[in-house]
Amino acid sequence: MRIALDAFGGDNAPDKVILGAALAVAELDVEVILTGDEKIINSRIRQLGVQTKNITIKHADGIINIEDDPMLIRKSKKNCSMGMAFQLVDSGEADAFVSAGSTAALVVGGTMLIGRMKGVKRPAYATLMPGINGYYMLLDGGANVDCRPEMLVQFGVMGSIFMQKIMKVDNPRVGLLNIGTERGKGRELEQKAYETLQNAPLNFIGNVEGRDPIANLCDVVVTDGFTGNVYLKTVEGMGRFMKSSLRELFSTNAGTKIGYLLSKKGVKNLSKKTDYREVGGSPLLGVKKPVIKAHGSSDEKAFKNAIKQAVSFCKVIQEIETGIAELSALKEEN
Amino acid sequence: MRIALDAFGGDNAPDKVILGAALAVAELDVEVILTGDEKIINSRIRQLGVQTKNITIKHADGIINIEDDPMLIRKSKKNCSMGMAFQLVDSGEADAFVSAGSTAALVVGGTMLIGRMKGVKRPAYATLMPGINGYYMLLDGGANVDCRPEMLVQFGVMGSIFMQKIMKVDNPRVGLLNIGTERGKGRELEQKAYETLQNAPLNFIGNVEGRDPIANLCDVVVTDGFTGNVYLKTVEGMGRFMKSSLRELFSTNAGTKIGYLLSKKGVKNLSKKTDYREVGGSPLLGVKKPVIKAHGSSDEKAFKNAIKQAVSFCKVIQEIETGIAELSALKEEN
Numbered sequence: 001m002r003i004a005l006d007a008f009g010g011d012n013a014p015d016k017v018i019l020g021a022a023l024a025v026a027e028l029d030v031e032v033i034l035t036g037d038e039k040i041i042n043s044r045i046r047q048l049g050v051q052t053k054n055i056t057i058k059h060a061d062g063i064i065n066i067e068d069d070p071m072l073i074r075k076s077k078k079n080c081s082m083g084m085a086f087q088l089v090d091s092g093e094a095d096a097f098v099s100a101g102s103t104a105a106l107v108v109g110g111t112m113l114i115g116r117m118k119g120v121k122r123p124a125y126a127t128l129m130p131g132i133n134g135y136y137m138l139l140d141g142g143a144n145v146d147c148r149p150e151m152l153v154q155f156g157v158m159g160s161i162f163m164q165k166i167m168k169v170d171n172p173r174v175g176l177l178n179i180g181t182e183r184g185k186g187r188e189l190e191q192k193a194y195e196t197l198q199n200a201p202l203n204f205i206g207n208v209e210g211r212d213p214i215a216n217l218c219d220v221v222v223t224d225g226f227t228g229n230v231y232l233k234t235v236e237g238m239g240r241f242m243k244s245s246l247r248e249l250f251s252t253n254a255g256t257k258i259g260y261l262l263s264k265k266g267v268k269n270l271s272k273k274t275d276y277r278e279v280g281g282s283p284l285l286g287v288k289k290p291v292i293k294a295h296g297s298s299d300e301k302a303f304k305n306a307i308k309q310a311v312s313f314c315k316v317i318q319e320i321e322t323g324i325a326e327l328s329a330l331k332e333e334n
Numbered sequence: 335m336r337i338a339l340d341a342f343g344g345d346n347a348p349d350k351v352i353l354g355a356a357l358a359v360a361e362l363d364v365e366v367i368l369t370g371d372e373k374i375i376n377s378r379i380r381q382l383g384v385q386t387k388n389i390t391i392k393h394a395d396g397i398i399n400i401e402d403d404p405m406l407i408r409k410s411k412k413n414c415s416m417g418m419a420f421q422l423v424d425s426g427e428a429d430a431f432v433s434a435g436s437t438a439a440l441v442v443g444g445t446m447l448i449g450r451m452k453g454v455k456r457p458a459y460a461t462l463m464p465g466i467n468g469y470y471m472l473l474d475g476g477a478n479v480d481c482r483p484e485m486l487v488q489f490g491v492m493g494s495i496f497m498q499k500i501m502k503v504d505n506p507r508v509g510l511l512n513i514g515t516e517r518g519k520g521r522e523l524e525q526k527a528y529e530t531l532q533n534a535p536l537n538f539i540g541n542v543e544g545r546d547p548i549a550n551l552c553d554v555v556v557t558d559g560f561t562g563n564v565y566l567k568t569v570e571g572m573g574r575f576m577k578s579s580l581r582e583l584f585s586t587n588a589g590t591k592i593g594y595l596l597s598k599k600g601v602k603n604l605s606k607k608t609d610y611r612e613v614g615g616s617p618l619l620g621v622k623k624p625v626i627k628a629h630g631s632s633d634e635k636a637f638k639n640a641i642k643q644a645v646s647f648c649k650v651i652q653e654i655e656t657g658i659a660e661l662s663a664l665k666e667e668n
Contacts, residue, residue: 131575132574132575132578132579142513145513145520145521146521177564179476179479179559179560179563179564179567186479186560187479187480187560209564209567210563210564210565210566210567210568210569210570210571211567211568211570211571211574212571213571214568214571214572214574214575215571215574215575223564225513226513226520226521226561227560227561227564229513229544230511230513230543230544230557230561230564230565231544231564231565231568232544233513233543233544233545234544234545234548234565234568234569234572235544235568235572236544236545237544237545237546237547237548237549238548238568238569238572238573238575238576239572240466240545240548240549241465241466241548241549241572241576242572242575242576242579244466245466245576245604245607248600248603248604249597249600249601249603249604250597250600251600253599255596255597255599256596256597256599256600258593258596259592259593259594259595259596259597259600260593260597261593262589262590262592262593262596263583263584263589263590263593263594263597265587265589265590266582266583266584266585266590266593267583269582269583270579270582270583273579
């Protein structure tokens, strides 16, 4: 398995990307192709003292930034570190793609350069989020600002297969994000999607409210990309609130500082539970090849886990294609 | 000032409602009219040993539940405890309304029984939410599933006046909830609302993302009722996650339990910061009289603070009307 890894994506590039690649080739049965400025990568590899067995470099010019128009990935930036990784996957030189760079550019590149799977209306940015008792998947996290009901149903099918096959969740429960649990709640989008989801080949449990996925009342939560993006950034904001509150809590006085020392294990457990590094990255579901977005602040462990996830993802691309085909067939029957 | 208080609204009714009324008349210059079954209220007043000076009772039959069709507040349930409180405000026997009962029924009753202010397109359910450094206001929290851009602008004007006059925030910063901070982001709703907000008589700071209000980067955040409701329930879900994590953190072992004892002050500070009881309730903005929704799990302190908020609210109803009139005049000029 060969993974194209954007060496210049994320806040800690290229060092943590290179170290992540080194961890991956040491622990997993993979080859990693680092894309980006060859001179810089080689110099950092030497400085970091990294073993290069199963690591190759594909030279690329420049970087696409978060501030850049994501469409540039198809044009003037097509030979940048992320663009080159897309080219490698498109040409078959690599089997999967991992980057911690611009999410918007990754969505454009995945959709336009790799291409949608047959039958898929729109690929979804599928984020894995920590709940009280484990991870759940939210999609769409922002790739499609406006959605039609049938897109939400496809998101449900793709998310279910990913959660079942890769996250090992048995018969994943799919919820529709809404403003009440009763049938008939929400906008026209939710009302129509509810009906269609009920007849789809997945374990639809009905409407869920904003607080429910966090309590792990479902495994997959489907919504349009606007609501999904607001949702995930709100969760992120509250996560920061939690962290800053904990810091404040333990720094109140000498007593609380000792309290911290005594509670360290609990704090560590909590940190681990909400640690995005454990899960690796978030897949773009509905494109022909595995595309994984690693968290912007990924370190080597996060990159290694994103690569691990990409490897598993390669094995279920076919099943997602089959799932979408079955859904389309069912629709034609009716 | 006379406040109509729904004695049977909320999880802790009627006891905590009665005790809240008692606290209010003792501490504030108000009269409270409790609505609900007279026999039960009188019996609980005796049992609780409450002083009844400045507390009167207006008999009402039954309760409107969260599961009930909210429209019933206009028909078969118009004489229930919440319906009677609306009648008292409508007839002028009371100056303001407080209930911890069904939010949906309160929105219907406020809009239909009390009526919209002149010029207001749609009243908004305006929730006061705790951020890292203090409260901010989110509206609409769910009264209007679909919104037009001009409604969002009215929400901004009304929210600003409330935050300035009642929450004492100088020149409140108004943000538009969106999926990116750049102009042009979002759906057609956000794109159009952005333009209109820029020309409105308020301190518009542009788009904000889900994480921003929590970090107090704005004082008023405007959005449609669908997105707003998902947002506030997500914040609630993460708040519960925070609490359960803290509990777990401190119960890991004997050391962490001692850690808790030493950190108690910090935990209390944090609890106080996120305590909805401090703020009282959430106003329905855009109706002719002050309507306050108290939190469903309000205790006596929360009810007292909701009554206190209702008293302040009475004094700014006129200013909100003026704000809406000025906005309408500005629109006609252009």
